[in-house]
Amino acid sequence: MPRPALTTALLLSVLLIAGCATKPRELMPTPVVYQAPNGQPLIARADSIATTPDLDLLFITNRAVETDAESPLPYGQERARRIAFGSAKVRMGQGLGWDALIEQSQLAQRTQPIHLDLGPVQELGAFPEEPYRITRRADGALLRDRDELVLHAAARERLQTEIQRRLAKAPKKEVLVYVHGFNETFASAAFTAAELCHFLGREPVCAFFTWPASSTGNFLISYTSTTESADYAVEHLKKSLRMVAATPGVERLQLLAHSRGTAVMLRAVRELALEAIAAGQEPVHLYKIDHLVLFSPDIDVDIAAQQITGMLSDPDLVTVWPEARLPRILGGRLTIYASPEDRALLVSRVLFRSRGRVGQLRPEDISAKAQDYFAKLDRVDLISYEGERTDLFGHSYFTSNPRVSSDLVQMLRFGKPLGKPGRDLVRTGPVTWAFPGSTRGPQTASGPPHQGPAQTGPDWHGL
Numbered sequence: 001m002p003r004p005a006l007t008t009a010l011l012l013s014v015l016l017i018a019g020c021a022t023k024p025r026e027l028m029p030t031p032v033v034y035q036a037p038n039g040q041p042l043i044a045r046a047d048s049i050a051t052t053p054d055l056d057l058l059f060i061t062n063r064a065v066e067t068d069a070e071s072p073l074p075y076g077q078e079r080a081r082r083i084a085f086g087s088a089k090v091r092m093g094q095g096l097g098w099d100a101l102i103e104q105s106q107l108a109q110r111t112q113p114i115h116l117d118l119g120p121v122q123e124l125g126a127f128p129e130e131p132y133r134i135t136r137r138a139d140g141a142l143l144r145d146r147d148e149l150v151l152h153a154a155a156r157e158r159l160q161t162e163i164q165r166r167l168a169k170a171p172k173k174e175v176l177v178y179v180h181g182f183n184e185t186f187a188s189a190a191f192t193a194a195e196l197c198h199f200l201g202r203e204p205v206c207a208f209f210t211w212p213a214s215s216t217g218n219f220l221i222s223y224t225s226t227t228e229s230a231d232y233a234v235e236h237l238k239k240s241l242r243m244v245a246a247t248p249g250v251e252r253l254q255l256l257a258h259s260r261g262t263a264v265m266l267r268a269v270r271e272l273a274l275e276a277i278a279a280g281q282e283p284v285h286l287y288k289i290d291h292l293v294l295f296s297p298d299i300d301v302d303i304a305a306q307q308i309t310g311m312l313s314d315p316d317l318v319t320v321w322p323e324a325r326l327p328r329i330l331g332g333r334l335t336i337y338a339s340p341e342d343r344a345l346l347v348s349r350v351l352f353r354s355r356g357r358v359g360q361l362r363p364e365d366i367s368a369k370a371q372d373y374f375a376k377l378d379r380v381d382l383i384s385y386e387g388e389r390t391d392l393f394g395h396s397y398f399t400s401n402p403r404v405s406s407d408l409v410q411m412l413r414f415g416k417p418l419g420k421p422g423r424d425l426v427r428t429g430p431v432t433w434a435f436p437g438s439t440r441g442p443q444t445a446s447g448p449p450h451q452g453p454a455q456t457g458p459d460w461h462g463l
Contacts, residue, residue, distance in 0.1 A: 025188070027092060027105070027114035028195045028399040029390075031406035033414075033422065035108045040414075042105055042201060048171045049202045053092045053101045054119060055194045058166060058207035060085045060159075062236040063186060074121045075186045077212050079229060083236050084126040085159050088186075088208075089119035090194035105198065108402070116194065118187040125158040127151075160247040166205040167249045174252035174290070175244055176204040176412075179237065181259025181298060182226050184213045195399055196256065200413050204254065207244070209237050213260065230264050238268040242275075245287040252290040252331065254412055259344070259359070259395065262297035266307050273329045274311065280320040283329045291332035291412060295398040296339065297358035298348050304358045305370070308334070308380070330379055335411065336361075337398055339385045344395035359395075362386075363432035375430035381418060383407070383425065384434045403435055 034042050043049065050056075061084055063075035075084075093101050093114040104110045132152070133145035167173055178196060180189040189210040197206035211233035213226050245253055257265035269292060276283040283289070297304065311317055312326065321327060338361045345357040356365065363384055366374075374380040390400040397404050410416040410423050418425055418433055425433040 025116040025191050027116060027198070028405065029402045030106055030108055030110075031199055031409050032402045033406040033409050034106045034199070035402070036106045039106060042102055042199070044201060044203075045171070050169065051098045053096055053098060055090045055092065055197060055202065055206070057088045057090060057190060057193055057197065058085065058162065058205065059088045059121075059186075059190065059210060060207060060240045061186070061210045062233055063210060063212045072118075073186050074123070075210070077185075079212050079232055081130045082127050083155075083240060084123055085162070085240075086121065086123040086125070087162075088121045088190045090190050091117040091119045092194070092198065116191045118190055121186075124162055125155045127155045156243055159243055163205060163244060163247045164249055167247075170203065170205050171201075172203040172251075173249055174204045174254060175247075175250055176200065176206050176254040176256065177241065177244065178206075178208045179255075179257040179261035179265050180208070180210060180213060181257075181261045181296075182213045184210070186210055192258070192399060196408075199405065199409055203413065209233075209240060211236070211261075211264065226260065230260050233264050234267045234271070237264055238271050241268060241272060241287065245289075250288060252288050254291050254293075255289060256293045256295070257297075258295040258398070260298045260348075262294040262358075263299045265292070266294065266297075266299065266304065269329070270307050270310075273327070274317070277311070277318055277327055282327050284327075284331050289330050289332075291335065292330055293335045293337070293408065293412075294358070295337045296342055296345065296395050297336060298345055299358045301356045301358055301361065301365075309373070334380045336380075336382045337385065337404065337408075338362075338382060339394055339397060341386060341389060341394045344393040363428040363434060366429065366432060371430045371432065380431050382432045383418075384428070384432065387435065387437060407435075 030039075033040050043051075061075055062080050062082070064078040064080040066073050066076035068076065093104070093112070094117065096104070096112065096114065100112070101114065104112055104114055128148050128151045132148045135143050135145050137143060163175065167175075176197065178189075178193040180192060189208050193206060193208035197204070200206075212229045241253065241255075244250065255265060255269065269289065272287055273283040276286045279286075299307075315324065318324070318327065336358060338359050340360050340362050342357075342359050345359045348357060361382060361384065363382065366382065385397055385401065385404055388401075390397055398408060399405055407423055407425065414422065416422045419427060424436065426436055428434050
């Protein structure tokens with residue numbers, strides 16, 4: 001990378017830390033699908049949900065309890081060697097009643113600000129500290145400690161009972177799990193999960209998995225330590241998703257992740273799939289994952305492609321399905337939202353000397369060979385956004401841009417496939433789509449753009 005670009009990236013990294021919001025967090029803009037006067041109603045049936053501005057989220061975390069007496073947060077930036085879970089309330093619009101909140105939530109231009117505040121946080125349970133204790137029999141065999149197993153089972157039952165309690169009140173018998181990225185606190189993760197939940201009509205059981213993604217200190221140290229904390233979080237997220245999916249009454253999981261959290265989520269889902277395959281079971285039946293949505297993925301393109309397609313190239317792994325049939329992992333689709341104008345990902349691209357980040361892909365960066373391959377999977381979509389930047393770094397457009405958030409709502413809440421009314425994106429290739437007005441070069445409604453000069457972007461071969 002040329003030195004001016006490197007300098008710019010490092011300056012941006014400083015701004016990314018220094019620009020960490022000190023002003024009050026406001027509710028994300030209203031997705032286009034809800035905007036008055038002709039939008040869909042935000043709340044379909046008020047009698048089916050708790051009509052209070054506060055939103056009660058389920059949290060799962062491997063953050064350590066905050067030890068700084070001056071911090072208002074319950075969990076801090078250090079790693080814990082255990083999983084804890086509980087209730088986190090997000091207050092929406094202090095002083096606004098329910099009717100006023102819903103009215104303001106459907107306006108393109110609000111007449112009153114809707115501030116978000118973290119309310120009471122209650123830890124409901126925690127799993128034993130890891131690694132779990134073991135014992136050795138007289139014959140030398142290693143066994144899990146029985147008392148530790150009792151504690152684990154009790155924590156799992158408590159978590160699943162809490163999910164069932166929430167399911168009983170939820171219009172949809174599904175659980176949405178959001179995983180955040182770098183430079184996030186417990187509170188900021190809760191705010192994003194609450195925003196998404198609010199604009200999904202508060203219909204699913206809404207949860208967020210929060211890991212110690214450093215938001216303080218020297219940027220280079222913080223980012224590298226966060227990268228390893230992300231690796232550390234994979235095992236905890238995997239265990240959590242397995243227990244959530246096994247909860248009686250859960251019909252589907254909707255999994256959403258942002259930035260560096262996409263690497264955590266993708267690896268956790270891949271490992272769960274491998275577990276199911278090794279046991280001779282269909283992953284989609286065992287874990288009930290419907291949609292897997294990755295926003296602004298902070299992942300190297302080759303690593304992401306390997307994560308997605310690796311098991312397809314390992315025929316010795318899958319031995320119990322007839323005629324080499326491949327097991328199914330998702331009930332719905334893997335949807336990737338990317339923007340070449342995402343300046344935050346420029347930093348990680350420089351630090352890792354990455355050929356490219358998935359979150360910066362353009363449709364033309366995916367070769368015809370890769371497009372055709374992913375099209376055969378019939379489960380993968382890359383949606384590219386190029387246009388007005390609606391947040392400082394162009395990294396949070398899934399909440400800051402009403403067109404992008406509207407597309408997400410149409411998919412998750414209303415079940416609309418790409419290309420149908422409400423999701424009027426332009427098809428730019430077998431698996432690539434773009435928002436109207438944000439594309440470069442000719443497109444067609446059903447095929448890829450005309451192939452021009454050789455591409456200069458990070459071609460996603462991955463095959």
